[in-house]
Amino acid sequence: MRDVAIVSFAQFNSPGERQRNEVEMMMPVIAQVRDRIGIDKDRIGFVCSGSSDYLAGVPFSFVTTLDAVGPWPPIAESHVDMDGAWALYEAWVKLQLGHVDTALVYAYGKASPGDIRRTMTRQLDPYTLGPLWPDPHALAGLQARALLESGRIAEADMAAVAARSRNAARSNPHAVVSGDESAEALLAEPTTYDPLRDHDCPPVTDGVAAVVLAAGDAARELCERPAWIRGIDHRVDAHAIGVRDLTTAPSAALAGERAGVTAGPVDVAELHAPWSHQELVVAEALGLRDDVDVNPSGGALCANTIMAAGLIRLGEVAERIWDGRADRGVAHATSGPCLQQNLVAVLEGE
């Protein structure tokens, strides 16, 4: 495989971006991700983005948001209706072909204008599950209940994840939620989607994330300590929640194995776990040891820009490799109900 690294990253998250449309929200972030490494738009060899028309409420919404990257003269470009982590995967594949040395990846989503709990139900099997309109918190609640009943976790474990994430988010300017409560205090709060409490669920978030990938010497030129992608893989599980053991995430385990997570020590892991119990499921699937620093950004529990939250995990790990806080880190992204689809990447400094 050709050596490819994350060399720049920028993000913006807001609990409700009411003043600006998607393009206006994106432009400063796209500018920032380029300026950070002093790269001109014409030096980018490939552009790939991730977004969902169902958040924007219009078909072909990505068509207009392409304006944010200034695609003139014409550019080599592609788009996925998936989290930006998968757009990064497509760009990584493109860089493997050797025709281009750099790629810009971006993803965005505005969940606040609609009712995200209803919107996400449109992602379910349209014949058997979608017509029941089960919202994502309800499905996650079923998963949490299955975990609790299996005896593998206790409600206190979920509260501990939430408390640690909210405390970590206090030092993350991009988090939209943070707090200094103890796990005990959180556990004392009422349940909203039994057994989930508010802090077990992700906040509604609008936002955008952008990453620059570069291969080989181009990466070394653009970044003092590139975050090399040593392994990256994604897998999907069955869709119907009735045929899955919701207490596990086999596709995350498989992707983690193929990405080589356990081939070396892991200093930091950013796991895309929008609900607190999901962090425990993913950490176990990836075989992370207890000493791994999990979600130092606060994770998706504190900023969950749908379509970008997975890409942000990759960027957060890269940040820690660039500045030497970590030598080897794991980034994870998920999509679909109850961790149906998972992507795992292993990033390393030199």
Place this chain on the structure above:
Amino acid sequence: MSTENVAIVGIGQTHHTATRGDVSIAGLVREAALRALDDAGMTFADIDAVVIGKAPDFFEGLMMPELYLADALGAVGKPMFRVHTAGSVGGSTAIVASDLVAGRIHRRVLTVAFEKQSESEAMWALSTPFPFQPPMHAGAGGYFAPHIRAYIRRSGAPDHIGMLVALKDRRNALKNPYAHLHEPDITFESVQESIMLWDPIRYSETCPSSDGAMAMVMVDEALGDEAAAAGRAPAWIHATAMRSEPTLAAGRDQVSPRAGRECAAALYAQAGITNPFEEIDAAEIYVPFSWFEPMWLENLGFCAEGEGWKLVDAGVTALDGDLPVNASGGVLSTNPIGASGMIRFAEAALQVRGQAGEHQVAGARKALGHAYGGGSQFFAMWIVGADKP
């Protein structure tokens, strides 16, 4: 750095029609996938990764359908990828799938593109208002008609050119059992007399709304050689290219977009083609409204600017002409939007495999697949050949 040669060893499609009420969305894509696997002598178990594409999720009212389709496409435990690049998506999906083999990530990739337009009304799904943008309340035809009028004004093309294209494509479709529209009684007069929808686009000069899916199996060189040795000649990918430009920009030429010209130039350079008209034996070009055939002939460099309509007029693009265009009947005869680009790409592959049946172009060794989308700002193209690149 060399890339892996990619072979197309399986092609399968549904019979395209207005309403496939007998199957679910999963049933529709599975039908095409199973036919492609059967053609490749494989089963789902042989496949390493699945790449699917379709146009907006609103067309079926299903957000990110790849999640629900994972089971039906045998993707459980595998990578499942979803592409969406507007109308060019069928083409870009094929390219993204081929990259997985070219980059030696996987050896056997299944790619599927589909649309089940009967689940909704695409005309209205295409007509939602975008803030700060000119409204498109008349569907795609209303959007593109002014581009066509500009082309006619610039080139001085006579009125009958569009009707000739429509007549040719609909007649070609009679030779393609999978095509949606089969109109044995069509005549120049019946096209001419059909109702004017968006001047100068008549009803018979516009694409239908179809339910349908197209699938392909792509493999690496060793497996392509195996298929050839077993008497199942593959189509080899010689070049792929994608280009995009802004929807609205000062000086942007929507009649012959720069992104299309540059995409074609990059494609030919990669395929070692210096004279596309001479070297390409068959072309499947995305022509949803008749007049786009001469427009794209020029944009693709098959002729000089302003000359495309003359090729049409002289019958050069007919099935027995020097450059047969849309021998399959094209988008004018079959349009499951998200699949339409992949149908172009796969029909080009069928031609060089010599498997196009009644609409086979005699002696086709090298073929072009072309797709465009949005307001003519997204392009995806490939060149496939009977010989290895």
